[in-house]
Amino acid sequence: MLRIAIQNKGRLSEESVELLHGAGVKFDNVKRKYLVKARNFPTEVLYLRDDDIPGVVASGSANVGIVGLNEVREKMGDSDAVKIVRKLGFGYCRLCLAIPKNETYNGLEYFEGKRVATSYPRILKDFFSKHGIKAEIAEISGSVEITPSAGMADAIFDIVSSGGTLVSNGLKEVETVLESEAVLITNPKLSEEDQGILNELLFRIDSECISRGKKYLLMNIPTASLEKAIELLPAMRSPTVMPLAAEGWCSLHSVVDSSELWDKVRKLKEIGAEGILVLNLDKIIP
Ligand code: PRT
Ligand code: ZN
Numbered sequence: 038m039l040r041i042a043i044q045n046k047g048r049l050s051e052e053s054v055e056l057l058h059g060a061g062v063k064f065d066n067v068k069r070k071y072l073v074k075a076r077n078f079p080t081e082v083l084y085l086r087d088d089d090i091p092g093v094v095a096s097g098s099a100n101v102g103i104v105g106l107n108e109v110r111e112k113m114g115d116s117d118a119v120k121i122v123r124k125l126g127f128g129y130c131r132l133c134l135a136i137p138k139n140e141t142y143n144g145l146e147y148f149e150g151k152r153v154a155t156s157y158p159r160i161l162k163d164f165f166s167k168h169g170i171k172a173e174i175a176e177i178s179g180s181v182e183i184t185p186s187a188g189m190a191d192a193i194f195d196i197v198s199s200g201g202t203l204v205s206n207g208l209k210e211v212e213t214v215l216e217s218e219a220v221l222i223t224n225p226k227l228s229e230e231d232q233g234i235l236n237e238l239l240f241r242i243d244s245e246c247i248s249r250g251k252k253y254l255l256m257n258i259p260t261a262s263l264e265k266a267i268e269l270l271p272a273m274r275s276p277t278v279m280p281l282a283a284e285g286w287c288s289l290h291s292v293v294d295s296s297e298l299w300d301k302v303r304k305l306k307e308i309g310a311e312g313i314l315v316l317n318l319d320k321i322i323p
Contacts, residue, residue, distance in 0.1 A: 134212040154176075259308075277290040
């Protein structure tokens with residue numbers, strides 16, 4: 038039985054549940070239960086605060102965890118108490134140093150002798166000592182962004198995503214220390230049985246991650262433009278081409294990344310594509 042720790046409520050919890058459901062691990066999402074057994078896969082889901090996930094996986098109380106890389110680095114440093122086995126492509130953010138917006142910034146020396154408030158003291162301490170900066174680190178568990186205007190700190194080191202919170206607190210980002218996203222971590226010592234279950238889970242998660250953000254594209258294309266169309270649509274191996282009853286035309290099927298969809302559609306139209314259908318994709322099993 039593989040025990041997977043995920044965040045109970047917060048920014049990562051919904052997508053963690055979706056990822057496991059997408060990987061075919063069916064369980065009732067009842068967080069108040071704390072520990073829920075999956076109905077169709079030998080796993081159980083343990084709901085925790087994100088801060089506790091790295092430690093619980095390191096101690097072996099859970100075998101696997103889904104948590105932000107920021108939390109893993111803060112709690113574990115570079116130790117190998119947990120293994121990062123996948124980056125999961127959600128929960129993107131960065132850990133940044135930020136200072137009052139009217140201050141002039143000419144590099145890291147700015148922080149020499151300054152007081153910096155953060156909930157990530159370990160990562161910051163390592164960063165400052167790597168760069169030979171002596172600053173005071175004030176550990177605070179929440180609302181770090183208000184500390185400069187409240188006169189409690191000169192600068193902050195905090196998670197940034199859109200940057201809106203910094204702006205509304207009169208701060209500006211000056212250094213990025215860590216780029217983070219949700220990661221799948223495991224205890225380094227899994228039983229053979231648990232390793233087998235994990236391998237199956239990873240196979241399914243990989244398929245989920247590949248399929249995410251992809252669209253299935255079908256169109257009619259003049260045979261004369263086929264070569265150019267195939268260049269535009271490399272697909273997994275190569276696009277599928279089928280002849281149409283109308284002479285000089287064929288049907289082309291492929292998979293594209295949604296971020297490239299409109300650019301590809303425009304280029305395909307330019308070379309004569311017609312009747313383009315864009316469909317949602319459920320799974321790609323490579
Ligand atoms: O209760 P628990 O301890 O489990 O939750 P938490 O409050 O510690 O964490 P939570 O749910 O806020 O975040 C969980 C994880 O999501 C973090 O550890 C990061 O890995 C990731 N993440 C992604 C973020 C953000 N984006 C984010 N924007 N975590 C926090 N923020 C904060 C940011 O610090 C700012 O205060 O959200 C606010 C808005 O950010 P802007 O830059 O978009 O304005
Ligand atoms: Zn937390």
